[in-house]
Amino acid sequence: MRTFLVLAIAAACALPARAQQAAPATPKAAPAKAPPPSTPPTTAAQSLDRQLGIVEADLVPLVEAMPADKFDFTPTGEGFTGVRSFKGQVGHAAGTLLEVAGALLGEAPALSEADLQAGPARLKTKEDFVAYLKDGFARAHKAIATVNDKNLLEVVGSKNGIRGTRLGLSNLLTWHSFDHYGQLVVYARMNGIVPPASRGQ
Numbered sequence: 001m002r003t004f005l006v007l008a009i010a011a012a013c014a015l016p017a018r019a020q021q022a023a024p025a026t027p028k029a030a031p032a033k034a035p036p037p038s039t040p041p042t043t044a045a046q047s048l049d050r051q052l053g054i055v056e057a058d059l060v061p062l063v064e065a066m067p068a069d070k071f072d073f074t075p076t077g078e079g080f081t082g083v084r085s086f087k088g089q090v091g092h093a094a095g096t097l098l099e100v101a102g103a104l105l106g107e108a109p110a111l112s113e114a115d116l117q118a119g120p121a122r123l124k125t126k127e128d129f130v131a132y133l134k135d136g137f138a139r140a141h142k143a144i145a146t147v148n149d150k151n152l153l154e155v156v157g158s159k160n161g162i163r164g165t166r167l168g169l170s171n172l173l174t175w176h177s178f179d180h181y182g183q184l185v186v187y188a189r190m191n192g193i194v195p196p197a198s199r200g201q
Contacts, residue, residue, distance in 0.1 A: 003136075009177065011095060018112065029070055035086045035194075038046065038105065043145045043148065043151060044069050044147055044148060044149055044150070044167070045145055045148060048144045048146065048147060048167075048170040048171070048173075048174075049141060049144045051171075052140055052141065052144060052173055052174050052175045053135070053141075053172075055174055055177040055178045055181060056177070057197075058135045058196075058197040059075075059093070059177055059180075059181045059184070060130070060133060060134060060135070060137070060179055060180065060196070061195075061196040061197065062184055062185065062188060062195045062196060062197070063129065063130055063133055063184070064130055065188065065190070065193055065195070065196055066086060066126075066184075066187075066188055066193055067191075067193075068125065068126040070086060070088060070191050070193075071085070071086050071087040071126050071129065072085050072086070072181075073085060073086045073091075073187060073190075073191060074086070074088075075186070075190060075193055083183075084117075085118075086184065086187045086188075087118075087123070087129050088118040088119065089180050089183055089184050089187070090119065090129045090130060090132075090133055090180075090184070091114070091115075091118045091123060092118055092119065092122070092132065092180065093136070093176070093177055093180040093181075094129075094132045094133040094136035095111055095117070095118075095119055095120075095134030095136070096116065096136075096154075096172075096173075096176050096177075097113055097133075097137060097139065097140045097173060098111060098136050098139055098140075099111055099116055099136070099158050099162055100140070100143070100158065100162055100169050100172055100173055100176075101136070101140045101142065101162055101173070102139075102142035102143075102158055103147060103155060103157055103158035103162055103163075103169060104143035104144070104155050104166060104169055105142065105143045105146065105148070105169065106156070111160065113160060116160055119132060120132075131187070140173045140180065142194020143170075143173075144173070145171050146166075147166050147167070147170055151166050151168070152166055152167040153165045153167065154166050154169075156169065157164040173195065186196075
């Protein structure tokens with residue numbers, strides 16, 4: 001009986017304490033309203049172009065954030081045998097944008113296999129690589145604008161053997177760019193650079 005009374009008193013004392021903890025001391029400010037959602041795309045081209053714009057907004061600032069003296073950086077050690085340098089990754093990502101866009105536009109760019117793999121030899125400076133990447137995205141946006149509901153499944157190809165439907169190649173422009181963005185993030189972080197898209201998170 002004594003044990004029961006002790007437990008009952010303890011429980012009675014705990015209830016007000018819990019009530020006090022649950023009630024906030026001061027009213028919290030209302031959370032900020034989220035911005036209204038963007039207008040949904042109304043065409044296939046708009047939908048594909050929006051996806052490309054997302055990776056462009058991440059990739060270009062990342063390349064711009066890497067110091068010029070780190071553009072030759074190539075990771076070493078286990079798991080990095082034979083990988084491209086930072087600038088080689090950028091050159092390949094941009095070259096693929098140009099090559100695939102050329103296939104969609106029916107205007108094959110003058111890219112050799114070597115150019116496609118790491119960028120043309122004429123690219124020397126950070127500014128050269130950034131401009132080449134931006135040119136690749138500009139051409140890719142132009143190419144995607146030609147896609148419509150009637151030609152989505154039309155098969156097109158490039159001189160370097162890139163071949164597929166217009167829908168598939170338009171998707172390739174985005175996923176391939178994100179693939180190399182992920183690799184470049186590793187390179188940047190290995191040099192103490194936080195990707196701009198990840199800052200403040």
